[in-house]
Amino acid sequence: xxxxxxxxxxxxxxxxxxxxxxxxxxxxxxxxxxxxxxxxxxxxxxxxxxxxxxxxxxxxxxxxxxxxxxxxxxxxxxxxxxxxxxxxxxxxxxxxxxxxxxxxxxxxxxxxxxxxxxxxxxxxxxxxxxxxxxxxxxxxxxxxxxxxxxxxxxxxxxxxxxxxxxxxxxxxxxxxxxxxxxxxxxxxxxxxxxxxxxxxxxxxxxxxxxxxxxxxxxxxxxxxxxxxxxxxxxxxxxxxxxxxxxxxxxxxxxxxxxxxxxxxxxxxxxxxxxxxxxxxxxxxxxxxxxxxxxxxxxxxxxxxxxxxxxxxxxxxxxxxxxxxxxxxxxxxx
Ligand code: TXA
Ligand code: MG
Numbered sequence: 001x002x003x004x005x006x007x008x009x010x011x012x013x014x015x016x017x018x019x020x021x022x023x024x025x026x027x028x029x030x031x032x033x034x035x036x037x038x039x040x041x042x043x044x045x046x047x048x049x050x051x052x053x054x055x056x057x058x059x060x061x062x063x064x065x066x067x068x069x070x071x072x073x074x075x076x077x078x079x080x081x082x083x084x085x086x087x088x089x090x091x092x093x094x095x096x097x098x099x100x101x102x103x104x105x106x107x108x109x110x111x112x113x114x115x116x117x118x119x120x121x122x123x124x125x126x127x128x129x130x131x132x133x134x135x136x137x138x139x140x141x142x143x144x145x146x147x148x149x150x151x152x153x154x155x156x157x158x159x160x161x162x163x164x165x166x167x168x169x170x171x172x173x174x175x176x177x178x179x180x181x182x183x184x185x186x187x188x189x190x191x192x193x194x195x196x197x198x199x200x201x202x203x204x205x206x207x208x209x210x211x212x213x214x215x216x217x218x219x220x221x222x223x224x225x226x227x228x229x230x231x232x233x234x235x236x237x238x239x240x241x242x243x244x245x246x247x248x249x250x251x252x253x254x255x256x257x258x259x260x261x262x263x264x265x266x267x268x269x270x271x272x273x274x275x276x277x278x279x280x281x282x283x284x285x286x287x288x289x290x291x292x293x294x295x296x297x298x299x300x301x302x303x304x305x306x307x308x309x310x311x312x313x314x315x316x317x318x319x320x321x322x323x324x325x326x327x328x329x330x331x332x333x
Pocket of ligand 1: 188
């Protein structure tokens with residue numbers, strides 16, 4: 001297959017993976033924390049390093065569309081059409097799992113989530129390792145996703161074998177997840193591939209209940225992607241000035257609401273939602289590191305990547321609602 005020489009860093013990373021180690025690597029969406037998907041012990045290490053509950057299954061990454069055949073038992077017509085159109089890219093497909101994938105990867109589900117990332121380093125790593133790579137986002141469970149190597153180092157630096165540096169992630173939000181095991185496809189997570197681009201190819205897509213804490217996908221918790229700082233989404237009104245202490249303000253092209261903020265983060269001056277998605281987690285990490293009392297986020301248009309952005313902001317704010325359980329990491333920053 002791939003006979004081109006690869007860099008020593010990639011060679012080392014691939015070797016670590018083959019030997020059961022944990023390697024953080026760049027993808028076009030966010031950094032992943034990879035382990036050999038065929039090695040249960042190695043995969044167990046991912047759950048430990050992240051502090052992730054075992055009921056939250058992982059995505060298996062492949063470097064070639066044909067590799068999906070070894071991982072799933074059936075690749076139906078819709079799956080083939082989507083793979084042809086969107087891979088490599090930020091689209092994860094849930095399909096019936098083959099025996100070769102250990103139960104720990106899928107949390108005992110009869111299905112497996114699989115995707116081919118669109119990042120040369122990720123693809124070279126998977127090819128060089130010669131195995132499918134199970135990888136969640138490389139952050140502590142429930143916390144902000146990493147879009148730079150520094151983000152990974154902050155949360156997981158002392159818990160993993162190495163971090164491959166591929167710079168900042170171009171897409172910046174996680175892949176779209178589509179369950180193709182039912183008669184009608186179900187959107188489990190809006191992400192880097194806009195649903196508007198998927199529907200013309202496979203027809204109607206059912207939306208999973210985004211806000212349910214009894215999710216059809218065990219990992220679709222309503223509270224997730226959360227900064228340590230409380231986050232609140234502003235709808236049409238600015239917050240009561242008396243309630244603001246040291247506040248951060250996250251907006252799309254310029255502040256639309258009058259918030260007395262210590263720091264303003266603009267996601268895209270031109271209002272481009274792709275650019276905004278690419279900047280989202282970095283902006284949240286910066287705000288989160290300022291030790292503010294609150295982060296106010298303005299609503300963004302819910303079209304294209306705006307859906308993924310608002311999904312992440314809602315989950316981040318849900319982490320601070322009275323009913324949601326905050327991830328343990330928050331108590332121990
Ligand atoms: O862009 C991405 O998808 C990144 C990069 C690293 O590829 N990965 C990522 O993984 O976001 P993670 O683990 O943070 O999110 C994966 C989600 C989880 O919420 C999990 O519940 C869901 O995928 N998932 C995995 N396997 C599933 C399955 N068999 N059925 C339903 N949902 C599944
Ligand atoms: Mg994640």
